[in-house]
Amino acid sequence: VQLQASGGGLVQPGGSLRLSCAASRLPLKWYASAWFRQAPGKEREWVSCITVGDEKTYYTDSLKDRLTISRDNTNNAVNLQMNSLKPEDTAIYYCAVSDSRGCFFDTGSYEFWGRGTQVTVSS
Numbered sequence: 001v002q003l004q005a006s007g008g009g010l011v012q013p014g015g016s017l018r019l020s021c022a023a024s025r026l027p028l029k030w031y032a033s034a035w036f037r038q039a040p041g042k043e044r045e046w047v048s049c050i051t052v053g054d055e056k057t058y059y060t061d062s063l064k065d066r067l068t069i070s071r072d073n074t075n076n077a078v079n080l081q082m083n084s085l086k087p088e089d090t091a092i093y094y095c096a097v098s099d100s101r102g103c104f105f106d107t108g109s110y111e112f113w114g115r116g117t118q119v120t121v122s123s
Contacts, residue, residue: 001023001024001025001026001097001112002023002024002025002114003021003022003023003026003095003096003097003112003113003114003115004021004022004023004024004114004115005019005020005021005093005094005095005114005115005116005117006019006020006021006022006117007019007020007079007117008092008093008117008118008119008120009118009119009120010120010121010122011085011119011120011121012121012122012123013085013086013087013121013122013123014084014085015085015121016081016082016083016084016085017081017082017085017119018079018080018081018082019035019079019080019082019093019095019117019119020072020077020078020079020080021033021035021077021078021079021080021095021114022075022076022077023076023077023097023112024076026076026097026112027076028071028073028076028077028078028097029052029071029073029076030052031052031097031098031099031100031101032049032050032051032052032097032098032100032101032102032103032104033049033050033069033071033078033095033096033097033098034046034047034048034049034050034095034096034097034098034103034104034110035047035048035049035069035078035080035093035094035095035096036093036094036095036096036107037089037091037092037093037094037119038091038092038094038116039088039090039091040091042091044094044107045060046060046105046106046107047059047060047063047067047080047093048060048063048067048069048080049069049103049104049105050069050070050071050078050103051101051102051103052100052101052102053101055071056103057069057070058103058105063082063089066082066083066084066085067080067081067082067083068080068081069081078095080093082119085119085121086121087121087122088121089119089121090119090120090121090122091119092116092117092118092119093116093117093118093119094113094114094115094116095113095114096110096112096113096114097110097111097112097113098110098111099111
């Protein structure tokens with residue numbers, strides 16, 4: 001199983017990015033999927049997740065008005081649209097997949113991880 005996160009980059013404050021997590025040998029539509037992020041010197045934190053079936057979405061409170069997580073079943077991917085980015089959003093963003101249908105908010109509940117994609121918000 002491989003997860004490949006992409007879509008990161010350098011963006012100015014107020015800008016937008018769409019991150020994508022594509023999977024090989026794992027049909028993402030049958031697994032809860034999440035995004036985490038880790039800023040320099042900080043612990044990895046949960047950002048968002050989407051469940052299986054009813055596709056309920058969850059967001060961390062500090063970001064919920066600026067994020068949209070969604071599935072792209074045609075491309076076997078999960079996307080994270082991020083708007084109104086701020087310098088404090090600078091981090092490596094990781095996608096993760098859980099061998100379950102529901103969302104969890106801790107890193108230990110996710111069995112599969114991508115390598116991460118760097119997001120830098122700076123003027």
